[in-house]
Amino acid sequence: MPNKTYEEILGPKSKIDQSILEYIQQKVISKNKSSVSIETEYELYLQSKDKSKPKLKDLEKTHKLEMLKVGSLRYSPKVNARWRTETPNDRQKIYSLAAEWNNDYLDAIHVQIINGKNYVGEGMKRAVSAFLNYGPDYKIPCLIDHSMKDENFTNLVVKKQNNIFEKINNTRDRLDSFTYYFTHYVQNNPMAKAVIETMRKTEYNFTPFADKTPVYNGLTTIENIFKAKISGDNKLLSLENMRGPNIQCVFKHHKSTYGLETPHNQYILAFVAFKHHFESDNLRVAEEQFNFVMEKAKTMNVLPIEKNGVSTFTGIKTGSDFASKWGLGLKGKSGITYGMRLIIQLWNKCYDNLPEGKKILQSNLDEKYIDALVAKGSKANSEYSYSDYCLNPLKGSI
Numbered sequence: 402m403p404n405k406t407y408e409e410i411l412g413p414k415s416k417i418d419q420s421i422l423e424y425i426q427q428k429v430i431s432k433n434k435s436s437v438s439i440e441t442e443y444e445l446y447l448q449s450k451d452k453s454k455p456k457l458k459d460l461e462k463t464h465k466l467e468m469l470k471v472g473s474l475r476y477s478p479k480v481n482a483r484w485r486t487e488t489p490n491d492r493q494k495i496y497s498l499a500a501e502w503n504n505d506y507l508d509a510i511h512v513q514i515i516n517g518k519n520y521v522g523e524g525m526k527r528a529v530s531a532f533l534n535y536g537p538d539y540k541i542p543c544l545i546d547h548s549m550k551d552e553n554f555t556n557l558v559v560k561k562q563n564n565i566f567e568k569i570n571n572t573r574d575r576l577d578s579f580t581y582y583f584t585h586y587v588q589n590n591p592m593a594k595a596v597i598e599t600m601r602k603t604e605y606n607f608t609p610f611a612d613k614t615p616v617y618n619g620l621t622t623i624e625n626i627f628k629a630k631i632s633g634d635n636k637l638l639s640l641e642n643m644r645g646p647n648i649q650c651v652f653k654h655h656k657s658t659y660g661l662e663t664p665h666n667q668y669i670l671a672f673v674a675f676k677h678h679f680e681s682d683n684l685r686v687a688e689e690q691f692n693f694v695m696e697k698a699k700t701m702n703v704l705p706i707e708k709n710g711v712s713t714f715t716g717i718k719t720g721s722d723f724a725s726k727w728g729l730g731l732k733g734k735s736g737i738t739y740g741m742r743l744i745i746q747l748w749n750k751c752y753d754n755l756p757e758g759k760k761i762l763q764s765n766l767d768e769k770y771i772d773a774l775v776a777k778g779s780k781a782n783s784e785y786s787y788s789d790y791c792l793n794p795l796k797g798s799i
Contacts, residue, residue, distance in 0.1 A: 463548045472537025475520050479559045499530035509542040514550040523569045578620045596623045602649050622666045654691035671740025682788045693761050694747050701750045742771045
């Protein structure tokens with residue numbers, strides 16, 4: 402994709418030709434609001450933690466980077482105890498990586514020489530994958546630790562090797578959500594395009610370079626909607642083209658109703674699913690209807706509560722109420738359809754009890770539609786829409 406992709410999202414941060422020196426000398430705003438370089442801020446960080454820079458070790462004295470045949474490598478459960486093969490699921494992890502093998506993404510395997518033999522300290526999956534695909538003579542890059550080449554498998558040796566394994570795996574800087582989706586976005590990935598552009602158009606603050614803390618990282622929510630295929634589009638079209646406006650409508654109405662409150666994942670999924678199932682009908686299901694129903698939901702008593710031993714009902718004061726108090730249904734077997742049922746109840750209460758509701762919402766909705774939807778074994782991506790049900794109300798019913 403063109404460079405404007407970077408510029409549109411990252412602004413002045415889109416410069417990608419910095420040296421490491423330039424990178425650590427760039428000015429940043431520290432916690433005390435002063436402007437300092439990254440290298441200066443690191444020195445201040447060490448002082449605040451009462452730490453000093455790690456002791457300099459000459460890597461060439463203890464380690465060598467070599468290309469070794471995978472057939473020369475050995476596995477020991479004493480060093481790498483988590484690599485088991487007892488269950489099919491354990492082995493599937495190996496096969497999955499092997500089938501996706503790509504040298505472009507291969508970093509060096511850590512190997513410790515113990516008692517004269519090459520033991521995999523970290524990188525067992527890569528070693529096994531290489532062997533399964535290409536046999537024992539295939540060579541892979543290995544960072545070899547010679548410091549214990551004359552030692553046996555004593556408790557001290559095993560403790561050191563397991564410590565190396567743990568530190569390598571737990572100290573890696575995993576990609577944050579924005580970086581993950583942005584990386585795919587610049588590759589023109591449809592799902593990532595849908596995620597990034599939907600968040601931009603709903604005006605939720607999600608970029609890592611904003612002046613204030615992001616109010617909501619809804620990126621994974623949109624990906625879930627994308628994967629659930631809650632739309633009328635096909636796999637050749639990005640969510641932004643056809644599905645996006647529906648999702649943006651739901652995000653916008655949440656923001657207009659509940660402000661900067663964090664939208665619950667299930668809350669958003671339920672509303673998008675509702676719009677998906679009803680969007681093809683004569684009913685108007687758009688921002689006007691969504692905003693009206695959810696604004697009135699604050700006073701419509703549909704949520705069951707128990708107060709002083711008496712069961713009663715209350716309104717949906719927050720988006721979290723919608724998701725958390727009905728969470729067992731939303732996250733249970735009935736899934737998103739349970740949330741859709743709640744929206745239908747709200748819709749009908751607004752229509753029946755509010756004079757303006759009849760004009761804005763046009764008609765009631767048949768709650769039995771959800772029973773028919775469930776009876777058909779359908780989930781949120783069903784093609785059995787409400788209009789289909791209206792043509793034949795008994796179709797798929799219990």
